Amino acid sequence: MADIQKLEQIASQVRRDIIRQVSDAQSGHPGGSLGCTDLIVALYFDAMEHDPSFNMDGKGEDMFYLSNGHISPVWYSVLARSGYFPVSELATFRQINSRLQGHPTTHEGLPGVRTASGSLGQGMSVAIGAALAKRLDNDNHLVYCLMGDGEQEEGQIWEAVMFAAHNKVDNLIAVCDRNNQQIDGSLDEVMDLGDLGKKYAEFGWEVLRMDGNNMAEVVDTLAKAKSMAGQGKPIFIDMKTEMGKGVDYMEGTHKWHGKAPDAELTAKALDQLEETLGDY
Amino acid sequence: MLDNIQSTGKKATRDGFGAGIDAISAENDQVVVLTADLAGSLKIQNFIDNYPERYFQVGIAEANMMGIAAGLANAGKIPYTTTFANFSTGRVYDQIRQSIAYSHKNVKICASHAGLTLGEDGATHQILEDIGMMRMLPGMTVINPCDYHQTKAAAIAIAKHHGPVYLRFGRPGWPMFTEDMPFEIGKALTMAEGTDVSIFATGHMVWQAVEAAKELAKEGISVELINIHTIKPLDEEAVLASARKTGCMVTCEEHNRYGGLGEAIAQVLTANHPTPQEFVAVNDTFGESGKPADLLDKYGLSVVDVVAAAKRAVARK
Numbered sequence: 001m002a003d004i005q006k007l008e009q010i011a012s013q014v015r016r017d018i019i020r021q022v023s024d025a026q027s028g029h030p031g032g033s034l035g036c037t038d039l040i041v042a043l044y045f046d047a048m049e050h051d052p053s054f055n056m057d058g059k060g061e062d063m064f065y066l067s068n069g070h071i072s073p074v075w076y077s078v079l080a081r082s083g084y085f086p087v088s089e090l091a092t093f094r095q096i097n098s099r100l101q102g103h104p105t106t107h108e109g110l111p112g113v114r115t116a117s118g119s120l121g122q123g124m125s126v127a128i129g130a131a132l133a134k135r136l137d138n139d140n141h142l143v144y145c146l147m148g149d150g151e152q153e154e155g156q157i158w159e160a161v162m163f164a165a166h167n168k169v170d171n172l173i174a175v176c177d178r179n180n181q182q183i184d185g186s187l188d189e190v191m192d193l194g195d196l197g198k199k200y201a202e203f204g205w206e207v208l209r210m211d212g213n214n215m216a217e218v219v220d221t222l223a224k225a226k227s228m229a230g231q232g233k234p235i236f237i238d239m240k241t242e243m244g245k246g247v248d249y250m251e252g253t254h255k256w257h258g259k260a261p262d263a264e265l266t267a268k269a270l271d272q273l274e275e276t277l278g279d280y
Numbered sequence: 281m282l283d284n285i286q287s288t289g290k291k292a293t294r295d296g297f298g299a300g301i302d303a304i305s306a307e308n309d310q311v312v313v314l315t316a317d318l319a320g321s322l323k324i325q326n327f328i329d330n331y332p333e334r335y336f337q338v339g340i341a342e343a344n345m346m347g348i349a350a351g352l353a354n355a356g357k358i359p360y361t362t363t364f365a366n367f368s369t370g371r372v373y374d375q376i377r378q379s380i381a382y383s384h385k386n387v388k389i390c391a392s393h394a395g396l397t398l399g400e401d402g403a404t405h406q407i408l409e410d411i412g413m414m415r416m417l418p419g420m421t422v423i424n425p426c427d428y429h430q431t432k433a434a435a436i437a438i439a440k441h442h443g444p445v446y447l448r449f450g451r452p453g454w455p456m457f458t459e460d461m462p463f464e465i466g467k468a469l470t471m472a473e474g475t476d477v478s479i480f481a482t483g484h485m486v487w488q489a490v491e492a493a494k495e496l497a498k499e500g501i502s503v504e505l506i507n508i509h510t511i512k513p514l515d516e517e518a519v520l521a522s523a524r525k526t527g528c529m530v531t532c533e534e535h536n537r538y539g540g541l542g543e544a545i546a547q548v549l550t551a552n553h554p555t556p557q558e559f560v561a562v563n564d565t566f567g568e569s570g571k572p573a574d575l576l577d578k579y580g581l582s583v584v585d586v587v588a589a590a591k592r593a594v595a596r597k
Contacts, residue, residue: 057356065351106383114354115383122379125344129351129359136312136333137355156375159341163348167336 002046002219009276010081011041011215015246016273017077017090017280023266025094028102031256032148033074035179035241038218040078043144047222052083054111062141063130065115067123068148068177069103070258076100079112080280087280121154123147124174128164131172142229145174150182153191158203164234165204172234173225177212179243181254197238205236212239247272282472282497282505285490287455293484294392294449296428298323300435301360305331308358308439314349315362316342321451322362322392342367346375346387353385358439361387365394365448366407373413380444381417388438389414393451394424395534396562396579397484397572406567412539414446415512421465422512424448424533424541426486428456430509433463441465448483450534452572455487458507466510468518474504477590478522481532482508482541485560485581489532492586501594511541516548523549528593529557532586534576537561556596558589 014037022028044050048062055061066075073093080087085099092098099110103118115126127145134141151157164172176196180187187193197207206228210221218239225235243257244250247269261269305311305327313327314336328335338345342363349359361368368391369376380387391410398406414422421443425431431449438445461469471486472493481489486507493503504522508515523529529549531542542559549555562579576582 056354058354059356063354115350115385116378119374119378122343122347122375125347125375126351126354126379128344129348130354131351132336132348133352133355133357136357156341156343156347159338159344160347163338163341163344166339 004216008215011037012274013277014077018073019269021073021093022260026260027094029070029258031243032071034245035243036177037074038215039212040074042218044078044082063143065123065127065145069117072104084112090280120151121156124160131169143172147176149178161203168232169234170232175237175239179241181243200236206233207236209238212241213245287457290453291428292453293431294323296431297435300432302326304436304439311358313360314345316345318363342372343375346372347379349387350379350385353387359387360390362390365391365410369410369413388445390447394448396567396575397450397452399572400569402569403566408536408562411535421445423510424483425509427458429458466513468515469507472505474502476502477528477594478504478526479530480506480508484534485532488583491583495587514544519548523553523555527597529555530589530593532560558593560589
């Protein structure tokens with residue numbers, strides 16, 4: 001049984017890390033990072049079997065691919081808090097000579113990252129390749145992939161959706177962050193996705209839905225998704241989140257998609273987020 | 281030496297690729313092959329029959345193919361992606377750039393039907409910019425073998441080379457003449473030594489250069505003929521040694537004059553040993569439908585064009 005309260009405490013610290021990274025760099029993407037914090041924490045601290053000593057090939061462990069690479073601050077924080085690299089390194093986010101590039105990459109050798117992302121729409125294809133390799137190697141661990149909802153507008157995703165269903169890639173759990181915000185406005189205005197879960201279901205996927213900002217629900221849904229693996233269908237989780245979750249003035253707007261708070265607003269944000277594991 | 285270079289018949293370079301896949305897949309069980317609805321054109325049917333579990337048909341979805349290949353490579357597989365050169369490069373440049381090149385993935389991008397000699401399908405498919413695009417990617421190895429045997433050797437060799445590779449070959453039957461010659465990635469192959477002019481050729485144009493060198497010999501012009509199958513990393517020592525020896529250069533490629541072998545060699549010469557250079561390449565235009573030989577004539581890639589370029593180069597010394 002997962003300790004929900006403990007996961008929530010970790011999430012609070014991760015949200016602090018996000019604000020501090022973006023604030024220090026005066027650059028980065030806090031909104032989506034805060035919205036996806038509960039999922040990434042639940043994955044790394046509960047759902048996934050993974051080894052922080054990090055092996056690129058991921059054999060014998062679950063793997064995670066972040067397709068919407070701009071929410072790197074949440075991933076970096078969770079990787080550091082999981083032991084992939086020193087937490088102090090979060091202070092180098094987006095600075096010159098850092099392994100913590102604006103968008104995640106293997107180029108500087110950051111443990112935990114297996115493929116660069118940032119240019120949208122590519123992560124699910126890579127995750128499928130990793131899942132196929134696990135099948136070839138008789139490794140029954142799972143591959144997880146997180147995508148954004150605006151990213152669903154990229155055609156490559158639908159190539160991947162078709163492929164995964166046709167080829168019964170049933171060791172893949174793909175999650176879409178449905179915060180309904182993209183840079184130029186809400187998805188309703190820019191490109192309405194309609195009932196996304198229904199679309200995935202029509203393509204032949206198993207579909208689950210969850211409130212991505214309710215830790216207990218995230219933990220339960222991930223457990224359910226895992227139990228559905230290996231049954232001939234890839235699994236999709238339509239995850240509703242609040243962009244900017246946990247910082248009142250960042251919630252409910254796309255204004256903080258890719259904008260850093262100033263000193264005053266940084267202090268205001270940190271006042272709302274309990275320091276549970278010690279700041280870096 | 282030049283007289284010893286004889287064609288033993290014609291086979292397509294893509295058939296050489298298929299033969300190479302057969303050989304390396306039997307030897308290395310980490311080799312996996314993906315295709316985007318072009319298994320027949322890329323000659324991988326034997327592989328599909330022998331190793332169905334290591335074969336991935338992705339349908340007409342090249343972007344997805346590149347991403348899947350990157351993911352397979354993460355787990356230690358050696359993925360070969362197979363489609364036409366146009367769909368292997370321009371169509372999926374960003375996928376290659378981010379998921380493969382920038383991410384250092386051990387993916388082999390195998391591209392048939394490159395250049396004008398694709399023939400009748402016309403300019404939509406006759407890519408003449410692919411070498412340039414792939415050369416520009418940091419860490420990408422770019423190989424354009426010249427005949428069946430060299431393509432087979434290259435298809436085998438790239439599995440033993442760790443890192444992303446672009447392997448470019450073609451559609452038509454083409455003279456075979458390298459059966460007993462060595463192949464080493466990054467190492468230029470001297471096919472004939474000479475003193476008056478250096479001809480550096482890649483891909484199908486190597487045979488054109490062989491015929492041109494024989495013509496030039498009849499006129500008393502001694503050609504140093506060098507096959508550059510690996511355009512990146514370029515064998516700079518071979519380029520400079522030959523340029524110092526002959527004092528002038530011709531480069532031959534089935535590619536736009538921008539971005540390809542000629543430009544790569546010019547950069548080496550300009551920085552180290554400025555040398556008169558003539559370019560046999562497509563002059564910044566798209567191709568069209570037609571028979572391969574007719575297209576090579578029309579777009580300035582015939583044996584006559586190579587001979588004329590060599591004479592111009594010699595005259596500039």
